[in-house]
Structures are given as C-alpha cells and as structure tokens.
C-alpha cells in the first residue's frame with residue numbers, strides 16, 4: 001500500500017477520514033487514485049483545496065460515510081450515485097440491527113476498498129453487475145451464526161453461508177471479520193495464515209480466472225501449470241476435506257488448500273501474488289527494501305521475487321524478535337514460482353496498458 005500526503009504535507013493513510021495535522025476532512029478520490037483534504041462547500045459538497053492535479057475538484061461523501069461512518073471514498077459531484085464505487089459493489093448486507101454486525105460490515109468494506117485500490121493500481125478490469133448482469137462483480141456479506149456467541153451458535157432458520165465465488169458474486173461470511181471467530185477457524189483448519197484481506201484476494205482470484213483465463217488464450221498454458229480445471233470440483237473438495245492435502249503438497253503448492261482443485265490452486269496463488277505486490281509496495285514506500293527494478297518494469301518477475309525473498313526473511317526475523325508468529329509462513333517451491341510467474345505475466349499486460 002502506498003502512503004499519501006495531505007495538502008498540508010502530513011502523511012495520510014488509506015483509511016484516514018481526518019488529517020491529524022490540519023484537522024481537515026480527508027477522503028480517497030478513486031478516479032485520481034489519491035487521498036485528499038477537503039473543504040466544505042455546503043449542501044453536501046466538498047472541494048479539494050491547495051495545489052495539485054485535482055485542485056478545485058468537487059466531491060460528495062459516500063452515503064456509507066454520512067450514515068454509517070464506515071467509508072472514506074469520494075464521489076465526483078457529477079456522478080448520480082449515493083454510494084462510492086466500492087460500496088456500490090456490495091449487493092447484500094448483513095442484518096445491521098443485529099449486535100456487532102455494523103462494526104464487522106465496516107471491516108469488510110475496509111478490506112474491500114484495500115483490495116479494489118490494489119486492483120486499480122494493477123489496471124485489472126472491475127466490471128460490476130450493472131455493466132454485466134450475468135458475470136459482473138458483486139459482494140454478498142452474510143451471517144449464519146449468532147454474533148453474541150462469537151459466531152458459534154447457528155441462527156435458527158438461516159442457511160449456511162459459505163465464503164466463495166460464483167459467476168462474479170463473492171460471498172463472505174461476516175464471521176471472518178470477527179477476530180475470535182477467524183482465529184478459531186484458522187486453528188480448526190490447521191492454517192498458519194487466515195486474514196480478511198486474504199479472503200478477498202482469494203475470491204477475487206476466482207473472478208479473474210473467469211475474466212482473464214476461462215475463455216481466452218491463457219487457458220491451455222494455465223492448465224499445464226495448475227492442472228485441468230475440468231476435474232469434478234465438488235468431488236475434489238469432498239476428497240480434500242476428508243483426506244487433507246497430499247504429503248508432498250509443499251513441493252507443488254503454496255498452501256495445503258491449493259491442492260484441493262486447480263481452481264483453488266489458482267485462487268490461492270493469485271491471492272499470494274497480490275500479497276507480494278502490495279507488501280513489496282509498502283516496503284518500498286517506507287524504504288524497508290532497496291527500490292527494486294521491478295517497480296517500473298512489470299515484466300521482471302525474477303527481480304520481484306528477489307526483492308520479495310529479501311523482505312520476507314526480514315519480516316519473519318522482525319516478528320520473531322517481537323515474539324510473534326512468522327509474518328510470512330510460506331515456502332515458494334519451483335512449481336509455485338512458475339505459477340506466480342504466469343500470473344505476473346497476465347497481470348503485467350494490464351498493468352502496462354493502464355500505466
């Protein structure tokens with residue numbers, strides 16, 4: 001994640017709603033890809049002060065900012081929508097009258113904005129269901145368990161909510177936004193890494209498989225690396241949950257779950273690629289790694305991997321000094337390296353077109 005600067009010179013983070021130095025309201029302008037300070041014009045309108053590329057631009061706040069205080073994305077004055085580009089992608093909300101649902105929904109929207117910002121930076125297409133009613137992107141945030149029991153007791157009459165992707169619709173069980181519930185799931189599944197942002201990155205991987213791979217040129221090459229996706233998906237998952245990953249999974253896959261089916265291998269590897277790109281960018285912003293050549297040469301995957309290895313070793317060592325678990329509990333084998341390189345090439349085509 002990049003860091004940003006207020007018009008007063010103070011550093012702003014992507015989530016900020018107010019500048020702690022000049023005390024102005026701040027927000028993220030998606031079209032401009034930057035955070036900005038705002039001066040109230042009255043009538044719900046806000047103007048960008050000072051010098052800069054979007055000086056004088058007029059925005060409205062997202063409805064989810066004014067009504068729920070959970071969003072900091074801005075809407076250009078001329079845009080007819082009440083919600084920002086990110087919030088409009090949410091199709092179904094959890095019942096906000098239930099305890100803690102509003103708070104957890106806020107966490108989901110925050111992770112979604114982070115994801116979308118990364119996708120925009122990479123020049124990846126974000127097609128919503130207004131543009132493509134059959135396969136456009138939408139999010140359903142749903143609950144199937146009682147939030148007052150840390151999501152252990154089922155809600156009577158409520159069908160189970162499985163986090164997943166189907167034809168552009170990404171469903172996230174809001175229990176994943178609860179730290180206790182997610183930690184319990186991580187233990188139960190024997191995982192070393194389970195985060196809300198990770199879920200978004202995984203599920204959007206399925207979306208991009210459909211958009212970028214499914215009926216395009218890369219499909220044959222993708223099958224060579226990830227396996228044949230025509231294998232029975234339901235049977236594969238059933239087998240995985242019954243038998244677990246093969247003993248040698250680490251030699252071929254980034255996570256045990258990636259071994260379940262070629263689609264899951266793709267989505268896990270895709271999520272991983274997004275982790276790497278975003279974390280490397282953050283590290284460069286804060287001068288934690290030497291600015292690597294890959295930043296302006298999107299096709300140099302080996303340079304990216306070199307920078308990543310250097311950073312991951314460092315992050316793990318820092319965490320151990322703090323008595324924390326490894327920040328990066330993964331091993332990248334030869335086959336995983338090849339799969340990541342494949343995704344890198346696919347993304348680089350979009351990234352260079354967007355630059």
Ligand SMILES: [Zn+2]
Nearest residue numbers: 006008019022
């Ligand atoms: Zn400021």
Ligand SMILES: [Zn+2]
Nearest residue numbers: 062071084087
């Ligand atoms: Zn919004």
Ligand SMILES: [Zn+2]
Nearest residue numbers: 202206264267
């Ligand atoms: Zn999946």
